[in-house]
Amino acid sequence: MERKTRVRFAPSPTGPLHMGGVRTALYNYLYAKQHGGDFILRIEDTDSHRFVPGAEAYIIEALRWCGIVPDEGVDADGKMVETASAQHPHAPYRQSQRRAIYRQYAEQLVENGYAYYAFDSAAALEERRAEAERAGQTFLYGLTTRDTLRNSLTLSAEETERLLRETDSWTIRFKMPAHTVVKMDDLIRGHIEVNTDTLDDKVLWKRADELPTYHLANIVDDHLMEITEVIRGEEWLPSLPLHYMLYKAFGWEDTMPRFAHLSLLLKPVGNGKLSKRDGDKMGFPVFPLQWVNAEGETSHGYREDGYFPEAFVNMLAMLGWNPGTEQELFSMEELIQAFSLNKVQKAGAKFNPDKAKWYNREYLRAKRDEELTDLFIPVLQEQGITVTGCPKCPVSADFAAKEFSWNYVRNVVALVKERATFVRDFWTSAACLFTAPAEFVQKDVDKFWKPEIKEQVRQAAAHLLDTGVSFEKETVGSSLEEYIRAQEWPMGKVMNALRLALTGAASGLGIADILSFIGPEEFRARLSAAEM
RNA sequence: GCUGGGUUCGUAUAACGGUUAGUACUCAAGAUUCUCAAUCUUGCAAUAGGAGUUCGAUUCUCCUACCCAGUACCA
Numbered sequence A: 001m002e003r004k005t006r007v008r009f010a011p012s013p014t015g016p017l018h019m020g021g022v023r024t025a026l027y028n029y030l031y032a033k034q035h036g037g038d039f040i041l042r043i044e045d046t047d048s049h050r051f052v053p054g055a056e057a058y059i060i061e062a063l064r065w066c067g068i069v070p071d072e073g074v075d076a077d078g079k080m081v082e083t084a085s086a087q088h089p090h091a092p093y094r095q096s097q098r099r100a101i102y103r104q105y106a107e108q109l110v111e112n113g114y115a116y117y118a119f120d121s122a123a124a125l126e127e128r129r130a131e132a133e134r135a136g137q138t139f140l141y142g143l144t145t146r147d148t149l150r151n152s153l154t155l156s157a158e159e160t161e162r163l164l165r166e167t168d169s170w171t172i173r174f175k176m177p178a179h180t181v182v183k184m185d186d187l188i189r190g191h192i193e194v195n196t197d198t199l200d201d202k203v204l205w206k207r208a209d210e211l212p213t214y215h216l217a218n219i220v221d222d223h224l225m226e227i228t229e230v231i232r233g234e235e236w237l238p239s240l241p242l243h244y245m246l247y248k249a250f251g252w253e254d255t256m257p258r259f260a261h262l263s264l265l266l267k268p269v270g271n272g273k274l275s276k277r278d279g280d281k282m283g284f285p286v287f288p289l290q291w292v293n294a295e296g297e298t299s300h301g302y303r304e305d306g307y308f309p310e311a312f313v314n315m316l317a318m319l320g321w322n323p324g325t326e327q328e329l330f331s332m333e334e335l336i337q338a339f340s341l342n343k344v345q346k347a348g349a350k351f352n353p354d355k356a357k358w359y360n361r362e363y364l365r366a367k368r369d370e371e372l373t374d375l376f377i378p379v380l381q382e383q384g385i386t387v388t389g390c391p392k393c394p395v396s397a398d399f400a401a402k403e404f405s406w407n408y409v410r411n412v413v414a415l416v417k418e419r420a421t422f423v424r425d426f427w428t429s430a431a432c433l434f435t436a437p438a439e440f441v442q443k444d445v446d447k448f449w450k451p452e453i454k455e456q457v458r459q460a461a462a463h464l465l466d467t468g469v470s471f472e473k474e475t476v477g478s479s480l481e482e483y484i485r486a487q488e489w490p491m492g493k494v495m496n497a498l499r500l501a502l503t504g505a506a507s508g509l510g511i512a513d514i515l516s517f518i519g520p521e522e523f524r525a526r527l528s529a530a531e532m
Numbered sequence B: 001g002c003u004g005g006g007u008u009c010g011u012a013u014a015a016c017g018g019u020u021a022g023u024a025c026u027c028a029a030g031a032u033u034c035u036c037a038a039u040c041u042u043g044c045a046a047u048a049g050g051a052g053u054u055c056g057a058u059u060c061u062c063c064u065a066c067c068c069a070g071u072a073c074c075a
Helices: A019-034 A055-066 A095-111 A122-134 A157-166 A214-224 A234-250 A276-282 A309-317 A332-338 A353-366 A369-382 A406-419 A424-433 A442-448 A451-467 A473-487 A491-503 A511-529
Strands: A006-009 A038-041 A115-118 A171-174 A181-186 A190-195 A203-206 A229-233 A258-262 A386-388 A403-405
Touching: A006 A019, A006 A229, A019 A038, A019 A055, A019 A229, A019 A258, A019 A309, A019 A332, A038 A055, A055 A309, A095 A115, A095 A171, A095 A203, A095 A214, A095 A234, A115 A157, A171 A234, A181 A234, A181 A258, A190 A234, A203 A214, A214 A234, A229 A234, A234 A258, A309 A332, A309 A353, A353 A406, A369 A386, A369 A406, A369 A424, A386 A406, A403 A406, A406 A424, A406 A511, A424 A511, A442 A491, A451 A473, A451 A491, A451 A511, A473 A491, A473 A511, A491 A511
Parallel strands: A006 A038, A229 A258, A386 A403
Antiparallel strands: A115 A171, A171 A203, A181 A190
């Protein structure tokens, strides 16, 4: 029977969402949308000790910034749906609010002989682990050891009853069946087989906080929420046999979701998975949004660092997946069309910060000058520049008052767009079109500030000013070049020195461009400021 | 250690069992310009190693090496 596609992203609110997590969410989202299905956001907060305030809100905001909008789990106001309703029969979507659901399922497994009560103290288990380690082995609570531990399998029914009643730190463990080869299929990795004798009896439910562990909560919720495909990180692959066995124990095999395990995102250099430290060390964000932790330490975010969400999403989508064509630029719509799980790479992908920047540059270039202008204005305001007027107002520039018209800014954007990766780069390359240089690059001063060159610059400038030539780019540019050429002065030296006087550095925008933007008056002012 | 997963230029990746192993990023050189950037052109650079199957292996099988994950009353 064909079921409606329903996939979920189920993060744990233990900190900010890592870019690898965003990729997992993205692939889930793309898969759901491609199949006309639903994308569900479920919060797996069953670990009361690791809960981090603000993490859930961060996850929701990060996904929204990326354009990954859940169909369920978060309502239109961005609030979690707290109770089940006609629109949301599967609510709530926060596992801490579903705690009442899980215990009965755990007990059901005990009744049917698939699970048992375990009374071992943390200290006792710790001791057994240490003992095994001394013998060079790994302790597994399972087939070979469960008969030697304190649980309802070894204790009398009366004793079990008593402990259940009188103590409050017992757990329910899954009784992993012996000598069984679990045959599994993964949408990305293909067929996998594991012998259950190598597996342990995982804790499913804890009396101490009356909360399930991941394994139980996950299977129960995926079943109740009618999930059809589970697309998650590779770290879950080792527990896939357990999950298969749980579906079997519950008798839910016929509606068991299909599984796809995504490889991890690796650090750019060296080995190992991408971590917060790598980002700090190499100067790139690992988080979609900026995050300030409890100690007040700030981690960079793609959003705050100036990346466009479309570029971030596009870059992430291509990390471990490819369309089978040479197309590299994809809108979300195109990704939904082209995405396919069997084109997802099995091996982990090393993240490449340079490629991320390349994507941003491509998206920046594709944006209209008008849009970029609006994005640039806040950067200008931070620099004390006032932007006046509207897209329909005439171009004007008042250098003394640091006031420029919207269209002047748009012209600047059009000029420097090609040399930028981020919007803030507009300022780096075009500050001289708004303000006179505050200082001069010493190296360039040493190289070009020679008496004879200064004299040539002075005369060339005087020529432009005296002839009253128009400061249109073409006219002023050719007039200047013709003059220098006619004098048989070294073009490069004079031009570089002029640029140094005007902008504070010998390299940068073309002289003709600079002149056409600043006009004769500011030209004169800057020359005298530079003591020309 | 054990169990599972993985391995094509530095990076991301392409290649019905048959290609001079392709593309993009990075890097280098050249062209262009008053400089820088951009742009254009060119270049550097890979099938982890070894067996086997096959007329033929990047592709299938096995072994070795290396990498990753899991091995919690965390997810």
